[in-house]
Amino acid sequence: MGKLINDGIRVDGRRVDELRPFRLEVGVLKNADGSAYIELGKNKIIVAVYGPKEMHPKHLALPDRCVLRCRYHMSPFSTDVRKPPAPTRREIEISKVIREALEPAILVEEYPRTAIDIFLEVLQSDGGSRCAAITAASLALADAGISMYDLVVACAVGKVDGTMVLDLSDIEDKEGEADMPVAVMPNLNIITLLQLDGILTHEEFKQGIDLALSGCRKLYEAQRKALMERYFKGGLNQQEEAE
Amino acid sequence: MAVSKRSFIIEHLRKAQMIELLAQGRRLDGRALLDYRPIDIKCNVIQKANGSAQVSLGNTQVIAGVKIEVGAPFPDTPDKGVLVVNAEILPLASPYAEPGPPDEDAIELSRVVDRGVRESGMIDLSKLVLIPGQKVRAVFVDVSVLNVDGNLIDATSYAVVSALLTTKMPEVEVTASGEIREKDGMIPLPASKIPVSVTFARIGEAMVVDPNSEEEAVMDARITLTTVDEGHLCAGQKGLAGGLTYEQIMFAAETAKIKGQEIREIIKRAVSSVG
Secondary structure, eight states: OOOOEEETTTTTTTOOOOOOOOOEOOOOOOOHHHHHEEEEEEEEEEEEEEEEEOOGGGGBBTTTBEEEEEEEEEESSSSOOOSSOOOOOHHHOOOOOHHHHGGGGGGGGTTTEEEEEEEEEEEEOTTTHHHHHHHHHHHHHHHHOOBSOOOOEEEEEEEEEEEEEEEEHHHHHHSSEEEEEEEEEEETTEEEEEEEEEEOHHHHHHHOOOOOOOHHHHHHHHHHHHHHHHTTTTTTTHHHHHH | TSOOOOHHHHHHHHHHHHHHHHHHHHHTTTTOOOOOOEEEOOOOOOSSSEEEEEEHHHHHHEEEEEEEEEEEOTTOOSSSOOOEEEEEEOOGTTTTOOOOOOHHHHHHHHHHHHHHHHTTOOOOOGGGGTTTTEEEEEEEEEEEEESSSOHHHHHHHHHHHHHHHEEEEEEEOOOSSSEEEEEEEEEOOOOOOOOOEEEEETTEEEEEOOOOOOHHHOOOOEEEEEEESSSEEEEEEESSSEEEEEHHHHHHHHHHHHHHHHHHHHHHHHHHHOO
């Protein structure tokens, strides 16, 4: 295996602190109460939110809050080798950590006895699909008009050729030494997802989280823009003029 | 968690009481915030397994067994042996546990423990290859949770690590015709490092280690960090529907290193006592 970083430039031409090209769009599915789409590198992920709605089966409803349900799923054609459609253990775990990354942002007590379903479909996968899915899902929740304390934005960092780098691509994820996805509520500075695979010193760990937060900051600006685009067609000023 | 009961009224009342106590640096069972419950590790408890360990962490009890077979490598790692860690919460372990396929909590438990062992590089999988691309040793570590009283991740992790460190497997030779033949001698697994997980619960603003069931029922967030011998981190997982501040995470990282070293010594003693 050749080197993944040469003179500070990664195999896909990025610097170590640079995100892959990305695109966010809000309101992409007619039937859903809220929806969003994200492209990040080769990732193409579509997210739909249904709810708050009546809980079925009823005995699973909670008297003082809503229940959040998440399904992260990869389409069979999303990977190099076909992925059988049944949920894998990996997908079940990721569904759980995504739910737990989003839930801190939602005012669950506002919707007692209801359910909110979030479906995250990976149409094409690349490194960092769980993070991209979280970033899109929080937009879909906002699009559904669900009360939230903050958006949630996520970004992975990792160690490649001994260097901490932002936003791992597929090859960097597979060949690199460590991978650490991080999600944050950017205005509250609360970290809602943290996973780590691979060896990091304490210094690298700290540096990694700082780097991830800087990436999240950039994606957060894009999230805001995507919501503006959807609801104010590009900016508050234009909205005011129209009125 | 599916294995602990969450009752709304009691949960809210007890949480208030717990937070009050935690503010004074104490816990309901009398421990300090960074105290583990007594850790007891017994190795070689199952003779038919290649390696085994029973761990109790207070009232939490788990048993891990290692079975080693000869199998095909995964297609994407033809030059590595196979390591599979799987944990199950048996129906006898709690009044709230039910039989059936593993739920997401059991899957997360298996995967977090597996990640700690795998990413630490504890087992040198490249030394388990018999015929490259065709035959390798497959190491299956199965864990049964026998009694649930919180912090299943750490108890399971210590059981898996202790079982792997005491595993003996038959020496084998590859015959000219490509057959695998067992020899008489027994050898240990190519194991070097000792990964140790440390799990924290955030309850209100307080961070405590090794939460019991009562604390798990009211905790806001959970984070597990695994360290290796030199103190570096090798795996991590945040859990539950609450968040953590930057400071809380850095505190957890530092504490995981210190606590991990203490627990590593306990594992070493348990492993060396059986030779």
